Amino acid sequence: xxxxxxxxxxxxxxxxxxxxxxxxxxxxxxxxxxxxxxxxxxxxxxxxxxxxxxxxxxxxxxxxxxxxxxxxxxxxxxxxxxxxxxxxxxxxxxxxxxxxxxxxxxxxxxxxxxxxxxxxxxxxxxxxxxxxxxxxxxxxxxxxxxxxxxxxxxxxxxxxxxxxxxxxxxxxxxxxxxxxxxxxxxxxxxxxxxxxxxxxxxxxxxxxxxxxxxxxxxxxxxxxxxxxxxxxxxxxxxxxxxxxxxxxxxxxxxxxxxxxxxxxxxxxxxxxxxxxxxxxxxxxxxxxxxxxxxxxxxxxxxxxxxxxxxxxxxxxxxxxxxxxx
Amino acid sequence: xxxxxxxxxxxxxxxxxxxxxxxxxxxxxxxxxxxxxxxxxxxxxxxxxxxxxxxxxxxxxxxxxxxxxxxxxxxxxxxxxxxxxxxxxxxxxxxxxxxxxxxxxxxxxxxxxxxxxxxxxxxxxxxxxxxxxxxxxxxxxxxxxxxxxxxxxxxxxxxxxxxxxxxxxxxxxxxxxxxxxxxxxxxxxxxxxxxxxxxxxxxxxxxxxxxxxxxxxxxxxxxxxxxxxxxxxxxxxxxxxxxxxxxxxxxxxxxxxxxxxxxxxxxxxxxxxxxxxxxxxxxxxxxxxxxxxxxxxxxxxxxxxxxxxxxxxxxxxxxxxxx
Numbered sequence: 207x208x209x210x211x212x213x214x215x216x217x218x219x220x221x222x223x224x225x226x227x228x229x230x231x232x233x234x235x236x237x238x239x240x241x242x243x244x245x246x247x248x249x250x251x252x253x254x255x256x257x258x259x260x261x262x263x264x265x266x267x268x269x270x271x272x273x274x275x276x277x278x279x280x281x282x283x284x285x286x287x288x289x290x291x292x293x294x295x296x297x298x299x300x301x302x303x304x305x306x307x308x309x310x311x312x313x314x315x316x317x318x319x320x321x322x323x324x325x326x327x328x329x330x331x332x333x334x335x336x337x338x339x340x341x342x343x344x345x346x347x348x349x350x351x352x353x354x355x356x357x358x359x360x361x362x363x364x365x366x367x368x369x370x371x372x373x374x375x376x377x378x379x380x381x382x383x384x385x386x387x388x389x390x391x392x393x394x395x396x397x398x399x400x401x402x403x404x405x406x407x408x409x410x411x412x413x414x415x416x417x418x419x420x421x422x423x424x425x426x427x428x429x430x431x432x433x434x435x436x437x438x439x440x441x442x443x444x445x446x447x448x449x450x451x452x453x454x455x456x457x458x459x460x461x462x463x464x465x466x467x468x469x470x471x472x473x474x475x476x477x478x479x480x481x482x483x484x485x486x487x488x489x490x491x492x493x494x495x496x497x498x499x500x501x502x503x504x505x506x507x508x509x510x511x512x513x514x515x516x517x518x519x520x521x522x523x524x525x526x527x528x529x530x531x
Numbered sequence: 532x533x534x535x536x537x538x539x540x541x542x543x544x545x546x547x548x549x550x551x552x553x554x555x556x557x558x559x560x561x562x563x564x565x566x567x568x569x570x571x572x573x574x575x576x577x578x579x580x581x582x583x584x585x586x587x588x589x590x591x592x593x594x595x596x597x598x599x600x601x602x603x604x605x606x607x608x609x610x611x612x613x614x615x616x617x618x619x620x621x622x623x624x625x626x627x628x629x630x631x632x633x634x635x636x637x638x639x640x641x642x643x644x645x646x647x648x649x650x651x652x653x654x655x656x657x658x659x660x661x662x663x664x665x666x667x668x669x670x671x672x673x674x675x676x677x678x679x680x681x682x683x684x685x686x687x688x689x690x691x692x693x694x695x696x697x698x699x700x701x702x703x704x705x706x707x708x709x710x711x712x713x714x715x716x717x718x719x720x721x722x723x724x725x726x727x728x729x730x731x732x733x734x735x736x737x738x739x740x741x742x743x744x745x746x747x748x749x750x751x752x753x754x755x756x757x758x759x760x761x762x763x764x765x766x767x768x769x770x771x772x773x774x775x776x777x778x779x780x781x782x783x784x785x786x787x788x789x790x791x792x793x794x795x796x797x798x799x800x801x802x803x804x805x806x807x808x809x810x811x812x813x814x815x816x817x818x819x820x821x822x823x824x825x826x827x828x829x830x831x832x833x834x835x836x837x838x839x840x841x842x843x844x845x846x847x848x849x850x851x852x853x854x
Contacts, residue, residue, distance in 0.1 A: 256717035257688075363806050364573075393572035393744060398788035398800035405797050420717065427790035428797060446796045464722035466747030468789055470770040478726050479719040482687045 210244035211282060211414050212268065212382055217241045218276030219263050223487055235487050237263040239438035240277070242513075247381065250408065250415040252429030252446065254422050254461070256483055260438040261418045265384045268416065269303050270294060282381070299329055302375040306387035308367035312359040318345075318370055319355030325377045344373040348403060365396035369403070376407060382414045390419060401428055422461055426450055431519075434458045437494040438486055440513060444520040455522045456499050493525065501526055534603065534706060534738050535561040535584070541597035542576075542583045551810045553579040555762040556598070559755075561706065566732070566739045568753030568770070570746060570785075574807060575759040577742045581708050583608075584740075585625055586615045603705070621651040624699030628711035630691035634683040640667070640694055641679030644701060653702045666697045670727060689720035696727065703735055710742045725752055746789055750774055758782050761807055761818040764837065768844030778846040780823045780854065817849065825850055 219238040222231030237260040245251045255261045267274045270286060278287045286297060305311040312321055322341045326332055332340065342352045348369040359367055368388060375383050385404065389397040405428060407413060419425045425432055426446045433443040434457065442455040453459045463476040481498045484490055490497050496506040506525055513523045542554040554576040561567045569577045582588050583595055586607060600607040602623070607615065627633040635643055644663035648654050654662045660679060667675035670693040683691055692712065699707060709728065713721035729752060732739055741752050749756055750770060757767040758779065766779040777783045787801025794800075805822040814820055820830045830849055837845040848854075 256719065365806070394746070394785060395572060395788050395803035396806075398790070399802045399804075401790065402799055402802060405799075422718070423790045423792050426792055426796060427794060427800070430796070450792050460719060462792065464718045465792065466721075466725070466745065466751040468746040468750045468774070468786070468791065470750040470774050472750075476722060478722045480723075482689055482720070483717075 209283065211247045211249075212245040212416075213280040214244070214268065214277070215242045215280075216277035217264070217267060217274050217279065219260070219267050219272055220275045233487050236438050236489060237486055238267065238274070239486075239489075241435075241438070241440055242277075243433055243440065243443065245382065245414050245416060247414055248408065248412040249431070250417055250429045252425035252432040253416060253418045253435060254420065254425045254432060255435035256420060258437075258483055258486065259435045260486065261435050262386055264435075265303070265386050265416060265418050268382075269298075269301055269384055295329075299325075299378040300381045301384070302378065302380040302382075303384045303386065304368075304371050304375045304388045307391055308364070308371040309359065311371060312367060312374075314359055316358075317355065318357055318359065318362075321359070321370065322355070322374055322377060325374065329378060331378070340377070344377055347376070347407070348373045363396075364392055365399060368392065368400050372400075372403065372407070376411065376413070379411065380413065382416065384416045384418070386418045387420070388417075389424060390421065397424070404428060422465060434461065437484065437489055439494065439523065441495065441524070442520075442522040443513070448517075448520050452520070454516060454520070454527050455495075455524050456501050456526075457495050458522075460498075460500075493523070532563050533560045533601075534563040534565075535740075536601040537580070537584070537598070538601070539598035540580065540583060540595065540600065540608075542579050542588065543594055543596040544589075544592045545594075546592065548811060552596075552813075553593075553762055553810060554583065557757075557759070557762075557764055558598075559757050559764070559767060561738050561740060561755075563705065564732075564736050564738055565755065566741060566753045567755045567757065568741045568743065568749040569757045569759060570743060570749050571759035572744060572807065574761075574810070576762040577759050578710055580759075581625070581710050581740065581742055584708065585619055585623065586610070587619075587625075617651070620647045620699075620704075621653070621702045622704050623706045623708065624702070624704040626692075626695050626699045626707065626709040626712045628714050630688065630695045630715070631683065633695050634691060636683055639680055639682060640686075644679070644694070644698055647698060648701050651702050663697075663701070666701050667694070669731065670694075670697045670700075671723075672697075688716055689723060692716060692720075692724055693727065696724070696731075700731060700735070700737075704737055706738045706740065707732070708740045708742070711744070712741075713748065714743070714745070721748075728752070746774075746785065758785075761813065762810065763818060764845075764847060765819065766844075766846045766848075768840070772841070772844040776840070776844070778840050778844070778851045778854075779819075779848050780825050781819045784822075817847075825854055 220234040220236050223233045225232045253261050266272045319341050323337050326337045341355055345354055350369055389400050417428055429446045432446045432449045433440045436457050442458045453462055460479040492507040493511050496502040511523045511525045513521050514528055515521045538558050540554055540557045544551045571577045595608045645659040648659055664675040672693050713724050753770050756770050756773045758765045760781050765781045784803040803822050816831045816833050817835050820826045835847045835849045837847045840846050
């Protein structure tokens with residue numbers, strides 16, 4: 207296997223919660239709390255979790271929209287964790303991002319042509335004529351007519367706007383694209399168009415994706431490997447087929463069982479998970495899932511389980527699995 | 532027995548660019564105690580159908596321009612406002628998608644819960660708070676007495692949706708309209724809320740109209756299904772008709788486009804090419820024609836009428852028999 211493109215180790219992003227007259231940090235929101243994984247060139251790692259689990263924060267740390275408070279991020283062998291903006295700039299061509307709501311991430315006052323030209327202007331690539339040609343090419347790649355370049359974002363539907371967002375993300379031939387809930391605002395028939403497009407682009411340009419979403423069925427569909435996040439930590443990771451067939455962590459199992467299946471013959475006999483996700487400001491002791499876990503034992507509230515391998519490619523963080531495995 | 536009979540409902544909006552028909556000739560029946568699902572994509576008219584039944588169309592732009600809404604023998608489309616107010620919240624309850632916008636941020640949970648009960652005089656003012664606490668208990672909110680004095684922002688998303696459901700059910704309605712009740716919620720919380728609605732439905736014997744874009748939610752909760760497209764009913768039937776024997780190309784396309792846990796990773800999903808036509812420039816013929824792989828010339832010219840596939844299963848497609 208080749209060297210990983212992205213190596214994240216023990217990454218932490220603790221946001222201070224400031225209170226009082228002098229805005230002292232009285233507590234920390236442990237949004238990302240010790241996360242490690244790798245992504246290989248051309249590979250998709252899916253990251254699944256519920257709201258507030260830290261999955262978007264993690265994506266923003268990797269693009270260095272946030273500077274992590276601990277751990278390290280290595281991209282193509284280079285440590286970018288604390289790299290300064292000036293040194294980081296050339297690397298930004300290689301790491302791009304697709305956002306959930308393209309209406310909010312596209313400047314409403316610029317034409318689509320201007321939006322797609324901007325990456326080239328910022329990185330001083332090509333002259334005007336070359337840029338124009340490249341914009342037409344990009345529109346063609348994402349399946350939009352060339353005349354779109356003179357129009358404004360509001361003239362497009364949600365699915366078309368997401369295509370514009372994708373065109374902008376691939377403009378500089380990146381090696382890694384962070385997709386943060388790229389299809390969750392779209393209707394199902396449009397969602398499948400965008401998912402197919404992302405898979406096609408990956409094959410054509412050998413892109414690596416970090417695909418962040420709350421919908422396990424969508425993530426499983428596009429990913430080679432999947433990591434499940436709960437309260438700032440990865441609780442299970444496996445190749446996507448294994449994760450679905452041999453889900454081991456009680457949280458993953460509940461997550462899979464909670465998905466409504468589009469088949470009326472299989473009305474669920476499911477174990478509905480009780481309670482809400484606890485606050486990352488004051489996480490439970492021991493395993494952070496233990497207050498909701500149907501199989502929790504006394505030791506689960508005492509010691510925190512680490513991510514331990516079950517097989518070569520499958521790992522989970524659960525005391526009960528460590529015993530049997 | 533039919534609790535609600537919607538017949539040829541037409542709902543129009545006056546906009547700057549003229550009259551727009553958001554719902555155009557929609558008919559369906561909901562039986563007492565049954566669950567009917569309305570499924571469709573954004574802009575198909577499913578929420579406007581619900582707002583028409585509740586007579587909550589935005590004023591003065593929206594109006595019911597035709598058809599009837601027979602509820603327990605009364606035509607809701609022709610009721611005057613005071614009469615409708617006696618039914619709304621009392622006989623028909625509604626749950627909205629976003630619980631934070633459905634709740635008033637400056638009033639306590641207790642005040643919002645008792646408002647409907649006092650308005651409809653279903654309990655004595657002295658007992659109202661007691662009844663409200665009972666209701667919170669029934670929707671699974673721990674320490675209900677404490678919660679009565681709290682404000683919506685003090686609750687989590689799932690808890691807020693439970694409060695909204697408690698409000699909708701406080702007067703024990705005969706029909707609950709749930710418009711995307713779980714779309715804003717996480718999947719484990721969604722499972723809790725769907726289970727809660729099904730459980731309360733069983734205990735209280737009410738009928739439910741479940742409006743959603745999620746075919747998984749439809750398969751799991753509904754007996755009857757209406758598939759809407761661009762303001763019209765494309766297909767309707769039992770949940771088994773729709774999932775096992777879909778007759779409309781749109782229904783088939785929808786079912787093929789959902790990623791499922793058991794499909795192979797990175798395989799190609801079915802797609803429905805193109806986009807829904809705008810309600811301002813609807814085609815003369817079938818509204819799905821521009822995206823349909825089976826469309827022929829006559830689909831462009833002739834509007835398909837509902838045809839019976841089998842008892843209780845109807846489809847609006849000129850070519851369904853050939854497909």
